[in-house]
Amino acid sequence: MTTKVTDAEAALKAAQEASVALNKSIAESPEKHRMLTGDRPTGALHIGHLFGSLQNRVRLQNQGVESFVVIADYQVLTDRSEAEGIDNNVRELVLDYLAAGLNVDGSKTYIFPHSHVPALNQLLLPFLTLVSMADLERNPTIKEEIQAAHLKTVNASMFVYPVHQAADILFCNATVVPVGKDQLPHLEISRKIARRFNKNYPGDRPTFRMPQPLLSESYMIRGLDGTQKMSKSRNNAIFLKNTEAETTKLLKRAKTDTDRNITYDPVNRPEVANLLDIYTLATGISQEEIARDIGDGGSGTLKVNLSKALNEYLAPMRERRVTLEQTPGIVEATLQEGVAKAQEVANETLLKVLKVMNMAYDIEAEKKSP
Ligand code: TRP
Secondary structure, three states, X not given: OHXXXXXXXXXXXXXXXXXXXXXXXXXXXXXXXXXEEEEOOOOOOEHHHHHHHHHHHHHHHHOOOEEEEEEOHHHHXXXXXXXXXXXXXXXXXXXXXXXXXXXXXXXXXXEEEHHHOHHHHHOHHXXXXXXXXXXXXXXXXXXXXXXXXXXXXXXXXXXXXXHHHHHHHHOOOXXXXXXXXXXXXXXXXXXXXXXXXXXXXXXXXXXXXXXXXXXXXXXXXXXXXXXXXXXXXXXXXXXXXXXXXXXXXXXXXXXXXXXXXXXXOOOOOHHHHHHHHHHHHHHOOOHHHHHHHHHHHHHHHHHHHHHHXXXXXXXXXXXXXXXXXXXXXHHHHHHHHHHHHHHHHHHHHHHHHHHHOOOOOOHHHHHHOO
């Protein structure tokens, strides 16, 4: 057990250090990189997504990195059997992406659902031959997800989706994959597949580049209960699409404690500290300074001030989102552009893969020969 913790901690530390170097390389030569990230379309995005990953993606995009954003619709079915509402969730997701600033004019950003890119999905088949059952079964994130979903039976895609995720990442030869730490085991599988593929099928030069995780520097926001990760299913989230009044009401309900004197003490006062963290993310003012300003004004004052600051911060995104919602065809056009580009890139990659695997049979030539 102790060695396991040490392994995970060592991996996290290594990834953090590598992220610093990677950020430097991106700043120096963005054109040498390609970013890929994605989300499962399970509903609208909340401020945990915004501060945890969306902003990081927008930053990379604006630095000039070509960016692919996969909507992992097949992956939704790993822990449920019904696809009800996926279409609407995809729509909400695209609106949130656009509102947050992805795919602005002049950017090279492509948003696509992987279900619409056949050649990407076909990479799954050779990739499955490059991992062992043991590789899949010891993945700690999968174990946690199985527990969290209280599944009676676990379908095979639950174990295999990290391999599908490798196809999401490698089809476009991504070098940068901005993720949270829970995704690090999946990225290790992608790297293992890239390494083994290049070794087994050398060709003239390596088919795949090595994708690297980019851990975002920002805090992990907890929900309004102050203890659990912010998430829709835990009913503790503030969504991008919430109105200002809804946001204020949600914050009023947030859990705090009875000490009127506001201090920043993440260990002993996690709920108040979480609100202060959100405040800092929205304003750039340090938690300590905010706490000092409020003093013994109590959590009521903290909540009122935070509502104002957060609403102000989110206002431009929310305005954009409302405009986008009322723009007919905007979601469809975004996906059409993304799918076209992803298909083009995936077809090229699949052809390369088939060639080095001696499977690019020349059917035309056969017909022509006497
Ligand atoms: N597994 C990711 C999640 O649940 C979503 C995802 C799918 C993803 N494919 C990806 C993330 C590729 C990064 C890269 O959040």
